Amino acid sequence: MKILFAPSEAKRMGGNEQSAKFCFEIDREEILQKYDELVKSGNEDILRKLFGTKERYEIDIFASSTMKAVRRYAGVAYEYLGYDTLHFLAQEFIDNHLIIFSNLFGPLCASDLIPFYKLKQGASEGDIKPEKYYNERCKDLLRDEEILDLRAGYYEKFYKPKFCIKMKFVKGGKVVSHWAKAYRGIVLRQIAENQIDSFTKLRDFAFEGLELIEIQSKKNEEIWVFNIKEK
Numbered sequence: 001m002k003i004l005f006a007p008s009e010a011k012r013m014g015g016n017e018q019s020a021k022f023c024f025e026i027d028r029e030e031i032l033q034k035y036d037e038l039v040k041s042g043n044e045d046i047l048r049k050l051f052g053t054k055e056r057y058e059i060d061i062f063a064s065s066t067m068k069a070v071r072r073y074a075g076v077a078y079e080y081l082g083y084d085t086l087h088f089l090a091q092e093f094i095d096n097h098l099i100i101f102s103n104l105f106g107p108l109c110a111s112d113l114i115p116f117y118k119l120k121q122g123a124s125e126g127d128i129k130p131e132k133y134y135n136e137r138c139k140d141l142l143r144d145e146e147i148l149d150l151r152a153g154y155y156e157k158f159y160k161p162k163f164c165i166k167m168k169f170v171k172g173g174k175v176v177s178h179w180a181k182a183y184r185g186i187v188l189r190q191i192a193e194n195q196i197d198s199f200t201k202l203r204d205f206a207f208e209g210l211e212l213i214e215i216q217s218k219k220n221e222e223i224w225v226f227n228i229k230e231k
Contacts (some may be wrong), residue, residue, distance in 0.1 A: 001146040001197050003188060004164075006155045007102045008075025009052065013116050015065030015072075023109035026137045034125045035104060035117070036061055052120025061104075064115035069100050069108045072116070076178075080185030081192075083110075090192040097197065098188070099142070101155040106134040107141060121154055131157035146199045148191075149221075150184045164221050165199065169210070171228040183210070183228070 022028070038046055039059050048054060070083050083094060098110035104119050105112075124130075131154070138159040147164040149156070169176050169183045176183070187207060196202050206212075207226070214225040 001097065001148060001199060001202070002142055003098050003191065004147060004149045004151050004155075004159075004161075005077070005098055005100045005184070005188070006150075006152040007069075007100055008073040008078060009118075009121060010074040011072050011116055011118070012067065012074050015067035015113075015115065018066050018113055020061075020066055020115060021113040022105070023112055024107050024141070026106055026134070028106060031104070031125060031128050031130065031133050032061060034128050035119070038125060050120065050123055050125070051118045052123065053118075057116075057118050059115075059117060061115045061117055066113035066115050068095075068110065069102070069112045069114050070094060070098065070110035072114055073100070076181040077185040077188075080182045081189050082185075086189070086192060089195070090189075093192045093195055093197070094188075097192075101134075101151060101158045103130040103155075103158075106130075107138060107159065131155075134158045135160075148202065150188065152181075160220075162220065165202065166221055166223045168223055168225045169228055170213075170225060176228070183226075 038050055047056065051057065070078070081094075083091060086094070095109070095111040100108045100110060102108055102114070103121060103123075104117050105114055108114065135158055141159055142161065147161040149161065149164040149166050167184070167187060169180050186209070190207055191202075194205060196205055209229050210226040211229055212224055213227045216223040216225065
């Protein structure tokens with residue numbers, strides 16, 4: 001079973017001197033070259049739209065230090081996953097089963113080595129739309145895998161599995177939005193700690209702090225609806 005995850009706009013800086021490394025052999029050159037060109041243009045309007053902030057960054061994606069993708073991202077979901085606090089066997093599980101969909105690099109294994117970058121969700125790189133660019137290159141991705149899709153909606157545009165399980169979280173009868181990121185991290189952590197590597201194991205597992213209240217079956221997916229238990 002592979003688990004699909006979204007990146008985060010918050011990222012750790014720094015890393016080591018190793019070169020970037022990608023587990024999927026997908027053509028990234030056009031979009032990376034365009035990003036590099038726009039970053040180095042120095043155009044304030046372009047950079048503000050690209051980064052989603054007025055803050056300036058010195059970025060060279062072809063010559064910067066790298067770190068594991070799962071460590072590079074530092075948003076809410078990754079805080080609740082707490083990769084660095086996991087047992088090494090759980091970390092190994094994440095390295096082997098988690099696929100992160102970057103709006104710059106496309107599909108990444110958690111253990112892929114990537115440089116720091118800044119790119120606002122939904123931003124185009126000139127005339128290149130990342131979701132369209134990678135959708136065309138990911139059609140045959142993970143063809144024979146069981147897929148648990150924990151991505152935010154925007155990143156579903158990058159790749160659509162033939163069949164997957166998704167999760168929705170509700171509290172007080174209402175779907176949570178911002179805190180859904182936290183619960184994706186919580187769920188992922190429990191999956192890694194318990195080595196849940198198949199749909200069979202997933203269906204038999206009871207998540208701590210969550211109660212499965214409904215399974216919505218559709219043609220190409222199941223949506224599992226969880227109630228967040230009151231503490």
